[in-house]
Amino acid sequence: MAIQRRRFLQAAGVGAILGLSGCTGDSSPPQAGEGETTASGGTSGGATQELTLATTTSTYDTGLLDAINPVFEEKFDARVKTIPQGTGAAIETARNGDADVILVHARGAEDEFLEEGYGVNRRDVMFNDFVVVGPADDPAGINGMSSATDAFAAISDAESTFVSRGDDSGTNKKELLIWDAAGVSPAGKWYREIGKGMGDTLVQADQSGAYTLSDRGTYLATKDNVDLEIHVQGPLKDGPTILKNPYGVIPVNPAKYPDVNYPLAMAYAGFLTSPEGQEIISDYTANGSQLFFPNALSESPQFDQYVPEDYDGGNTSASVSDPQFEQWVSENVPEDF
Amino acid sequence: MLGLGDLNLTYLVSITFVSLYVSTLAVLFSAAIGLPTALAVGFRDFRGKSIVTSVISTGMGFPSVVVGLVVLLLLSRSGPFGEFELLFTPEAMILSQTVLALPVLVSVSLSAIQSVPQDLRDAAFATGATPADVGLLVIREARYGIVTALLAAYGRAISEVGSVLIVGGNIVFSDSTSFTRTLTTAITVEARKGNIETGIALGVILLALVLSVNALGARFRDRTPGGERQ
Amino acid sequence: MTDSNRVVGHESVGESASVETRLTARGLTHGFGDGAILEDISITVEPGEILAVVGPSGTGKTTLFRLLALFEQPDSGTVEVGGEDVWAMPDEQRLAVRRRIGMGFQTRSLFSTTVADNVAYGLRVRQSWRTRLRDAVEDAFGQTEPSPTVERALETVGMSDKIDRDARSLSAGEAQRVAIARALAPDPDVLLLDEPTSNLDPRNTAAIESAMREARDRGIAVALATHDMQQAQRVSDRTAVLLDSTCIESGPTDRVFETPSDDRVRRFIEGKLVY
Ligand SMILES: Nc1ncnc2c1ncn2[C@@H]1O[C@H](COP(=O)(O)OP(=O)(O)OP(=O)(O)O)[C@@H](O)[C@H]1O
Ligand SMILES: [Mg+2]
Numbered sequence: 125m126a127i128q129r130r131r132f133l134q135a136a137g138v139g140a141i142l143g144l145s146g147c148t149g150d151s152s153p154p155q156a157g158e159g160e161t162t163a164s165g166g167t168s169g170g171a172t173q174e175l176t177l178a179t180t181t182s183t184y185d186t187g188l189l190d191a192i193n194p195v196f197e198e199k200f201d202a203r204v205k206t207i208p209q210g211t212g213a214a215i216e217t218a219r220n221g222d223a224d225v226i227l228v229h230a231r232g233a234e235d236e237f238l239e240e241g242y243g244v245n246r247r248d249v250m251f252n253d254f255v256v257v258g259p260a261d262d263p264a265g266i267n268g269m270s271s272a273t274d275a276f277a278a279i280s281d282a283e284s285t286f287v288s289r290g291d292d293s294g295t296n297k298k299e300l301l302i303w304d305a306a307g308v309s310p311a312g313k314w315y316r317e318i319g320k321g322m323g324d325t326l327v328q329a330d331q332s333g334a335y336t337l338s339d340r341g342t343y344l345a346t347k348d349n350v351d352l353e354i355h356v357q358g359p360l361k362d363g364p365t366i367l368k369n370p371y372g373v374i375p376v377n378p379a380k381y382p383d384v385n386y387p388l389a390m391a392y393a394g395f396l397t398s399p400e401g402q403e404i405i406s407d408y409t410a411n412g413s414q415l416f417f418p419n420a421l422s423e424s425p426q427f428d429q430y431v432p433e434d435y436d437g438g439n440t441s442a443s444v445s446d447p448q449f450e451q452w453v454s455e456n457v458p459e460d461f
Numbered sequence: 462m463l464g465l466g467d468l469n470l471t472y473l474v475s476i477t478f479v480s481l482y483v484s485t486l487a488v489l490f491s492a493a494i495g496l497p498t499a500l501a502v503g504f505r506d507f508r509g510k511s512i513v514t515s516v517i518s519t520g521m522g523f524p525s526v527v528v529g530l531v532v533l534l535l536l537s538r539s540g541p542f543g544e545f546e547l548l549f550t551p552e553a554m555i556l557s558q559t560v561l562a563l564p565v566l567v568s569v570s571l572s573a574i575q576s577v578p579q580d581l582r583d584a585a586f587a588t589g590a591t592p593a594d595v596g597l598l599v600i601r602e603a604r605y606g607i608v609t610a611l612l613a614a615y616g617r618a619i620s621e622v623g624s625v626l627i628v629g630g631n632i633v634f635s636d637s638t639s640f641t642r643t644l645t646t647a648i649t650v651e652a653r654k655g656n657i658e659t660g661i662a663l664g665v666i667l668l669a670l671v672l673s674v675n676a677l678g679a680r681f682r683d684r685t686p687g688g689e690r691q
Numbered sequence: 692m693t694d695s696n697r698v699v700g701h702e703s704v705g706e707s708a709s710v711e712t713r714l715t716a717r718g719l720t721h722g723f724g725d726g727a728i729l730e731d732i733s734i735t736v737e738p739g740e741i742l743a744v745v746g747p748s749g750t751g752k753t754t755l756f757r758l759l760a761l762f763e764q765p766d767s768g769t770v771e772v773g774g775e776d777v778w779a780m781p782d783e784q785r786l787a788v789r790r791r792i793g794m795g796f797q798t799r800s801l802f803s804t805t806v807a808d809n810v811a812y813g814l815r816v817r818q819s820w821r822t823r824l825r826d827a828v829e830d831a832f833g834q835t836e837p838s839p840t841v842e843r844a845l846e847t848v849g850m851s852d853k854i855d856r857d858a859r860s861l862s863a864g865e866a867q868r869v870a871i872a873r874a875l876a877p878d879p880d881v882l883l884l885d886e887p888t889s890n891l892d893p894r895n896t897a898a899i900e901s902a903m904r905e906a907r908d909r910g911i912a913v914a915l916a917t918h919d920m921q922q923a924q925r926v927s928d929r930t931a932v933l934l935d936s937t938c939i940e941s942g943p944t945d946r947v948f949e950t951p952s953d954d955r956v957r958r959f960i961e962g963k964l965v966y
Contacts, residue, residue, distance in 0.1 A: 205640060
C-alpha cells in the first residue's frame with residue numbers, strides 16, 4: 125500500500141517535471157523514474173542522482189552556487205536541489221534528515237551539529253568577511269574604527285538605529301557574538317530585529333537610515349540598490365578578525381539517516397574543496413570584486429577544521445583509557461574474535 | 462524591458478508553470494474534498510453543526526506559515542511520513558496549498574449551497590433523483606457561488622508564499638527550470654537580494670495570472686443557462 | 692382504463708403495463724414534533740381517475756402529498772403502491788417505486804436552466820452515469836435535439852413553443868405548466884399535484900386541468916390537492932375532504948358535493964365554514 129502510494133506520487137512528480145520541460149522547451153533529462161541506478165549508489169531511483177543542498181542565502185543570492193553547481197552536476201551526472209535558507213534553518217533541515225549536505229557559515233552551530241552526530245567530515249571551504257554598514261552621515265561616528273566591538277558599543281551609546289537579521293542566520297549569530305563581546309545586550313527602540321534575509325535587511329537598513337552587519341558578498345551584490353556605506357571593514361581589508369566569515373561544508377551523517385545520498389554529498393564536499401572547485405570560488409566576482417576566498421587547499425595540515433573550535437585535544441592520547449572506544453569494542457566485536 | 466533584470470525566459474515560464482500547476486491541483490483536490498463536505502454540512506442537521514461551520518470559517522484565516530510548519534513536521538524524514546520523501550517536492554506544496562484552500566472553498570461554497578431553495582431539492586427528489594443527483598443539482602444551482610469559491614480558493618493558493626517556501630524549499634535547477642519555486646517565492650528571493658523592481662515585475666505577472674484565471678472563471682460562471690445550449 | 696392508450700414515454704424507464712399502480716395510504720398519522728398534523732388518514736388513488744383532496748389552508752394537504760411522494764416516512768400507517776408497503780421495501784426497490792410517482796408543487800420549483808433541460812431532468816436521472824456523462828459531453832460540444840418525450844410532455848401542457856426558454860424567465864403560470872410537464876415526462880403511474888393552479892389565471896388553469904384529464908385518460912392515477920371547490924367539482928372523479936387533521940368524507944365527487952354526509956363538509960362546500 126505504502127509503496128503504491130509512493131509510486132503514484134513519484135509519477136505525479138515526474139509528470140510535473142515532464143510537463144515543465146515540455147513547457148519550457150529545455151532538454152534536461154527527466155529526473156525521477158524507474159531507470160537504472162548509477163554505480164555510485166544513493167537513494168534516488170533515476171539515472172541522474174539528486175543531491176539536496178541546504179545552504180545559507182548568502183551563497184545562493186550572490187550567485188556563487190550558480191557558478192559551482194552546473195560544473196558539479198556535469199561531472200557527477202547529478203542534479204542539485206538547492207534550498208536557500210538561513211544558516212540556522214539549513215542546519216535544522218539537515219538535522220531532520222531532509223538534506224544530504226549543508227554549506228553554512230556559523231562555526232559554533234556547525235560544531236554543535238557535528239557533536240550531536242548529525243554531520244560528518246566537515247571541511248573548510250572558503251571565507252569572506254563581514255562589514256558594518258550604515259548611512260553615509262554616520263550618526264554614531266563609527267567610520268574607520270578598527271574594532272567591531274567598539275563600533276557596536278558606540279552605536280548602542282548613541283542609540284542609533286540598528287537593524288538585526290533576527291533570523292538565526294550565520295550573520296545573525298555573528299552579530300550576537302559581537303554584541304556579547306562588546307558587553308552590550310542590545311535593547312530598546314533603536315534595535316530592530318526584522319527576521320529577513322540579508323538583501324531585505326540591507327534594503328530596510330537603507331530605508332530607515334540604520335546600521336547593520338552584512339557579509340561582504342551580499343553587500344557588494346546589493347550595493348547598487350542601496351546607499352549604505354562600509355564603516356568598519358572586515359579582515360579582508362585590515363579589519364578585526366572577529367568579522368571573519370568562514371564557510372564549511374558538512375555531509376549529513378548516513379548513520380543517522382540511511383536515506384541520505386551520502387556518496388554524492390561526499391562528492392560535493394570533495395568537489396568544493398578540490399582545486400577545480402576552489403578555483404571557481406576564487407574566480408567568482410560580483411560588481412568586479414571577488415566575493416569569497418577559498419581556503420580548503422593547504423600543504424600544511426589544518427586540523428582545526430575537523431574538530432570543534434574550542435577543542436583542547438587533551439584526553440584521548442594513546443596512554444589514557446578511551447571509554448567510548450572500549451564500549452564500541454564490547455558491543456561490536458564478537459566474543460570469540 | 463519590464464525590469465526583469467537577468468531573469469531568463471525559461472526561468473519565468475517555469476516558475477509560472479509551477480505556480481499554476483501547484484495551485485490548480487490544490488484547488489482541484491480541495492474541490493473534491495470541499496464540495497461534498499459543503500453539501501453534507503449544508504443540508505444535514507447534526508449536533509455541533511454551528512461549531513463545525515465556525516471552525517471552517519476560522520480556517521480561512523489560518524496562518525499559512527503554521528500550515529507549512531505542520532506539513533514540514535509531517536513530511537520530514539524524521540517525521541511520521543518521512544518514508545515517502547515528499548518534503549521539498551511540488552506534491553508537498555500541493556498538500557499544504559490544499560489545506561489552505563479547503564476552508565476558503567468550503568465556507569464560500571457552503572453559503573452558496575445553503576441559498577439553494579429547499580423547493581428545488583424537493584422537486585429534484587420528486588422527479589426521481591437519488592441523493593447524489595440532488596447533490597449535483599444543488600451544485601449546479603449554486604454554480605455562481607461555487608465558481609466564486611473556486612476563484613477565492615485559487616487566489617489564496619496562488620498568492621500564498623509562507624507555506625510553499627517552507628515545504629517546497631524554493632528549488633530551482635541549474636538549467637533555470639523551477640522544481641518548487643513559484644512566482645511568489647521567486648519574489649521573496651528578489652526582495653532578499655534587494656532587487657525590488659524585479660520583484661515587482663514578477664508581482665505584475667502574478668497579478669496578470671490571477672486576473673486571467675478570474676476572467677476565465679467569471680466567463681464560465683456568467684454563461685446563462687439559456688445561452689449554454691443551442 | 693388500460694396503459695395501451697398511453698402515448699408519452701417510449702424512452703422512459705417506466706414500469707411495464709402489467710404492474711398494478713393503485714396508490715393507497717392506510718391510517719397515516721404524521722406530525723412535526725408538537726401534535727399530529729394528520730391523523731389516521733386512509734385514501735386510495737386508482738389508475739385512470741382524478742382524486743381531489745380538498746380542505747382549508749393548513750389542514751395538511753401538502754403534508755399528506757409529501758408522504759404520498761415518499762419524501763418522508765409517516766409516524767404511523769402505511770403507503771402502498773400496487774399493494775406493497777413502500778417503507779417495508781429495501782431502499783433500491785423504494786427508489787424504483789418512487790420513480791413511478793410524479794409530483795407538481797404549490798411553489799415555483801423549476802431549475803435554473805432551460806425549459807427543455809427541466810423537463811428532461813427526470814429522464815436524465817433515470818439513465819446510467821455513463822450515458823449521462825456522454826450526454827453532458829455532447830451537450831457541451833454542440834447542439835443536441837430535445838427528445839420526443841420532452842416535446843410531447845410540453846405539448847400536453849401547451850408549452851411546446853417555450854422549449855428553449857430560460858426557465859427563470861417564465862411567468863408563474865407557465866412555470867407551473869412546465870413543472871407538470873417535468874413530472875409527466877418520465878411517464879409516471881401516479882401524478883400528485885399540490886394546488887397547481889392557485890394564483891393562476893383562467894387560461895393557465897384551463898391548460899393544467901386539460902393536462903390532468905389527459906393524464907387520467909392515459910391511465911395515470913392523479914391526485915389533486917386544492918381548496919378551489921369549483922375546480923374539484925370540474926375535474927375530479929372522486930373527492931376526499933380533509934378537515935381538522937383527518938379525512939372526514941370521501942366518495943364520488945358528485946355524491947360528496949350533492950349529499951355530503953357530514954355537516955361540516957356541507958358548510959365547507961358552501962363556503963360557510965371559516966377557518
Ligand atoms: N416541516 C414542518 N414543520 C413544522 N410544521 C409544519 C411543517 N410542514 C407543515 N407544517 C404545519 O403543518 C400544517 C399543515 O401544513 P400543510 O402545508 O400540509 O397545509 P396545507 O393543507 O397544504 O395548506 P395550504 O392549503 O395553505 O397549502 C400547518 O400548520 C403547517 O404549519
Ligand atoms: Mg399546501
